[in-house]
Every structure is written in structure tokens, then in C-alpha cells.
Amino acid sequence: MAKIKGIELIKDGKRLDGRKPFETREVEMKVGIIPNANGSAMVRFGKTTAIAAVYGPRLLLPKHLQEMDKAIIQCRYNMAPFSTDERIKPGTSRRELEISKVVRLALEPVLFLENYPKTTIDVYVEIIQADGSTRVTSVNAASLALADAGIPMKDLVVALSGGKINGQLILDLNGIEDNNSEADVPMAFMPNKKHITLLQMDGELKHEEISKLINEMFKAGEIIYKKQIEALKNRYSE
Amino acid sequence: MKEKETGVREIAYPGQVLGDKKEFLPGVGTYEEDGKIISKFLGILTKSGNYVSVVPLSGVYIPKPGEHVIGIVTAVEKVGWVVDINSPWESFLSLSEAVDEFIDVKRVMLNRYYDEGDIIYAQIASAKRGDVQLSMRGPSCKKLKDGVLVKITPTKVPRLIGKEGSMINLIKEKTGTMIRVGQNGVVWISGEKVDKAIVAIKKIDEKSHIYGLTEEITKLLSD
Numbered sequence: 279m280a281k282i283k284g285i286e287l288i289k290d291g292k293r294l295d296g297r298k299p300f301e302t303r304e305v306e307m308k309v310g311i312i313p314n315a316n317g318s319a320m321v322r323f324g325k326t327t328a329i330a331a332v333y334g335p336r337l338l339l340p341k342h343l344q345e346m347d348k349a350i351i352q353c354r355y356n357m358a359p360f361s362t363d364e365r366i367k368p369g370t371s372r373r374e375l376e377i378s379k380v381v382r383l384a385l386e387p388v389l390f391l392e393n394y395p396k397t398t399i400d401v402y403v404e405i406i407q408a409d410g411s412t413r414v415t416s417v418n419a420a421s422l423a424l425a426d427a428g429i430p431m432k433d434l435v436v437a438l439s440g441g442k443i444n445g446q447l448i449l450d451l452n453g454i455e456d457n458n459s460e461a462d463v464p465m466a467f468m469p470n471k472k473h474i475t476l477l478q479m480d481g482e483l484k485h486e487e488i489s490k491l492i493n494e495m496f497k498a499g500e501i502i503y504k505k506q507i508e509a510l511k512n513r514y515s516e
Numbered sequence: 517m518k519e520k521e522t523g524v525r526e527i528a529y530p531g532q533v534l535g536d537k538k539e540f541l542p543g544v545g546t547y548e549e550d551g552k553i554i555s556k557f558l559g560i561l562t563k564s565g566n567y568v569s570v571v572p573l574s575g576v577y578i579p580k581p582g583e584h585v586i587g588i589v590t591a592v593e594k595v596g597w598v599v600d601i602n603s604p605w606e607s608f609l610s611l612s613e614a615v616d617e618f619i620d621v622k623r624v625m626l627n628r629y630y631d632e633g634d635i636i637y638a639q640i641a642s643a644k645r646g647d648v649q650l651s652m653r654g655p656s657c658k659k660l661k662d663g664v665l666v667k668i669t670p671t672k673v674p675r676l677i678g679k680e681g682s683m684i685n686l687i688k689e690k691t692g693t694m695i696r697v698g699q700n701g702v703v704w705i706s707g708e709k710v711d712k713a714i715v716a717i718k719k720i721d722e723k724s725h726i727y728g729l730t731e732e733i734t735k736l737l738s739d
Contacts, residue, residue: 316574316575316576317574334576334604335576335604336576336604337604337605337606346645347645388530390547390556393578394578394604395645395646396604396605396645396646397604397605397646425529425530425557425558426558426574427574427575428557428558428559428572428573428574428575428576428671429575430530430545430556430557431530431531431556431557432530432531432547432554432556433530433531433554434529434530434531468531469531470531470533470554507529510527510529510558511527511529513558514524514527514573514725515524
């Protein structure tokens with residue numbers, strides 16, 4: 279999707295899809311969808327859908343990559359060729375490589391890895407439909423999949439995107455808003471102590487605006503956190 | 517915790533605050549931070565005495581010295597055997613821990629004791645930094661012949677055994693089979709009604725989080 283000049287993204291305080299500025303899209307979460315994986319989860323924010331699978335801890339080969347006192351995380355973020363309006367070429371692009379690293383760094387602080395020397399925890403995230411905010415959807419899915427795999431964690435990770443369109447701060451950007459935004463701020467945090475594990479910004483925001491946006495994201499994150507807990511509990515409900 | 521008749525056991529999720537350090541003591545599957553006890557796993561919440569602990573509902577097997585496991589010999593080396601024990605790490609059974617008599621390794625082929633594909637019931641001698649050593653010196657350690665192997669989630673082994681072996685004895689009696697359970701989640705079954713025993717074991721693996729499981733298994737085995 280390309281930039282559209284002079285598009286009015288916000289009208290009478292409502293966005294193109296009828297949401298208020300600080301309203302998230304419909305969220306759906308499901309845990310334990312891939313039987314062959316140690317842990318798996320699906321997360322959907324509006325149209326954006328991510329599937330995460332966790333394999334391991336398993337023995338890491340080649341040997342020179344092993345850490346003698348802890349496990350390492352290997353993460354792969356991949357967009358399916360059919361996930362966007364225009365087909366994208368299969369294979370890892372520069373952008374996908376970057377997001378793989380960002381997702382890994384967002385998850386690393388919550389894991390206790392000391393119990394698993396010489397091993398790897400493989401996290402695979404597939405985007406099967408993309409409509410903005412794919413990296414935060416990936417973080418949410420990976421967090422649930424790690425919990426499902428029985429890997430010790432300090433806390434879950436909740437991720438959410440914020441931004442600015444037509445001079446108005448908003449939450450949970452969709453595809454069109456993402457492409458025409460003045461700023462785009464994906465954030466991931468541990469909900470218990472409100473420690474931020476991922477914060478990126480693309481565009482320009484004033485000092486007061488970013489503080490306000492982060493506060494709003496913490497608030498909306500509570501709703502997503504509740505959804506995550508509900509999804510995890512539903513996994514074991516007969 | 518009061519026993520309920522039916523329903524799901526209380527499930528804790530990672531990051532859930534389970535109580536204050538003044539009231540409780542942190543048990544297995546928890547950690548403490550700022551005087552609070554917090555869960556590490558998605559698992560079943562149990563409170564016994566002052567201890568709060570979380571038993572994970574999934575996960576891999578982490579070997580601990582002294583535990584008994586069932587393994588499959590994957591390779592015969594010069595002075596021992598490599599054994600797959602259903603954990604992230606390979607384990608090694610050395611010759612001195614396996615055979616009592618004197619062996620001249622230059623003349624004797626080691627596969628006359630244990631060969632590739634053999635199933636053994638062994639004890640973990642040591643497990644440090646991913647280096648796992650096995651031993652066959654325990655009285656119950658031996659090679660398992662015939663039988664079927666079934667894998668369950670390692671963390672659910674205590675549930676399969678039950679209180680003082682109540683659950684496993686129930687399955688043994690009702691199906692007339694011999695069963696050995698390794699702490700690594702591998703179960704060896706041999707006897708007449710193996711199929712029925714497998715169904716029961718799989719059911720325990722799937723439904724370990726609900727109350728009244730013993731009654732359900734009794735019902736399943738009586739049919």
C-alpha cells in the first residue's frame with residue numbers, strides 16, 4: 279500500500295474503521311493450535327493475524343553457537359507471500375530480518391534461560407495476513423507460545439502499537455494508517471512491573487506527545503493482558 | 517486446598533502474583549521479587565502447608581541425579597553407549613557404570629551388552645551443564661525386553677503414578693500389564709491388554725488438570 283496524498287484519516291473524532299483514537303481493534307487469541315510444536319499460539323488484531331510456534335529447548339547445533347551456561351533464542355519472523363494486497367517475494371528480506379531480531383530482543387528479558395545450557399529455543403512467527411502492527415502481533419503470539427511450551431518466564435509480554443495521524447495520537451494502527459502516519463511507535467512491555475522491552479519510533483513526536491502515548495499504551499495493554507490470560511486458561515478447560 | 521468433585525484445577529499463568537512472602541513460602545515453579553511470590557509457569561497451582569508451588573503443564577525433561585529414566589541406546593562408542601533420554605541433552609552410559617566384569621575393550625565388542633535400539637531403565641548418575649551421565653548400578657536398573665514405549669509430558673509423571681503409586685497400580689491391575697515409568701516421561705508397557713493401558717495413560721496426560729481423574733480412569737478401564 280502506497281501513501282495517499284491528502285487523505286483524511288480522522289473525521290469527527292472517528293477513524294476510517296469507526297474506532298475512537300484510543301480504541302484497539304477486535305482481538306482474538308488462541309493457544310495450542312499446532313500439535314507438533316512444544317507451544318503455539320494464534321493472535322489476531324483486526325485483520326492482522328500471526329501464528330507463533332515454539333520448539334525446544336532442544337540441543338543446539340552447530341556446537342560453536344552453544345552457550346555453556348544458558349539457552350539461546352532463535353527467532354524467525356516471516357510474512358506469507360499472500361499476506362498483503364500485493365504478493366511479496368518469498369524469502370527473508372531485510373525488513374523481516376530486522377523484525378526477527380526485534381521480536382527476539384522483546385522476549386529475551388522475560389525468560390529464565392539458566393536451566394537449559396547448550397540448548398536453543400526456536401520461535402517461528404508466521405504472518406498469514408498483514409494489516410499494520412505486525413511486529414506487535416508477533417510479540418503477543420510468541421509470548422503466548424512460550425508460556426504454552428512450559429518455558430519458565432518472569433512475566434508475559436504485552437505489545438501494542440501507537441502513532442499519530444492528522445495531528446491526533448492513536449492506538450493500534452491498521453494498514454492505511456500505518457502507511458500515512460506522522461509517527462508509528464510499537465511497544466512491548468511486561469505488564470506486572472511495566473518494564474518496557476521494546477520501543478521503536480518511526481516519524482516525529484513531541485516530548486509531551488510520546489509520554490502521553492506511552493501512558494495510553496500501558497492503559498490499553500491491560501485489556502490485551504487480560505485477553506492473554508483468558509487464552510492461556512482456555513487452553514486447559516476440558 | 518479443598519477437593520472439589522468436578523471441574524478444572526486452579527491454573528496459574530506466568531507472572532501471576534500468588535501471594536505475599538510474609539504469608540507463604542516460595543515452592544517449585546515460582547520466584548520471589550520484592551517480597552512477592554510470582555509464578556514462572558503456566559501450570560496447576562498447589563498450596564501445601566505454607567508452600568505455594570506451580571506444577572507446569574508442559575515442558576521438557578531436565579535430568580536430576582538419582583532419578584530413574586527409560587532411554588533408547590542410539591550409538592555404541594568405544595567405552596560406553598550414547599542414550600536418548602527424551603531430554604534436550606544426550607546422555608552417556610560409560611562401561612564402568614554398566615558392566616561389573618573386566619572387559620578388554622580391544623577384543624570385546626560392546627554391542628553384546630547393549631546394542632543400538634535397546635531400551636534401558638537407568639539411573640541418572642550426574643547431570644552438570646548439559647553433560648548427563650547414566651548408571652546401571654541401581655537394583656532396579658536393567659534392559660527392558662519386548663513391550664511398547666509411550667511418551668507423555670515429563671511434568672505429568674507424578675500424576676500418572678498417583679499417591680503412593682495408586683494410579684499406576686490401578687492401571688496395572690485392571691489391564692494385567694507390567695508398566696515401568698521413567699521420570700523423563702517415557703512409559704514402558706508389556707502384557708496382554710496393552711492397548712487399553714495406552715488409552716488410559718494418554719487420557720491421564722491430556723486431562724491431568726481436572727478433578728476426579730481417578731474415577732474417570734476407573735470407569736474407562738472397567739468398560
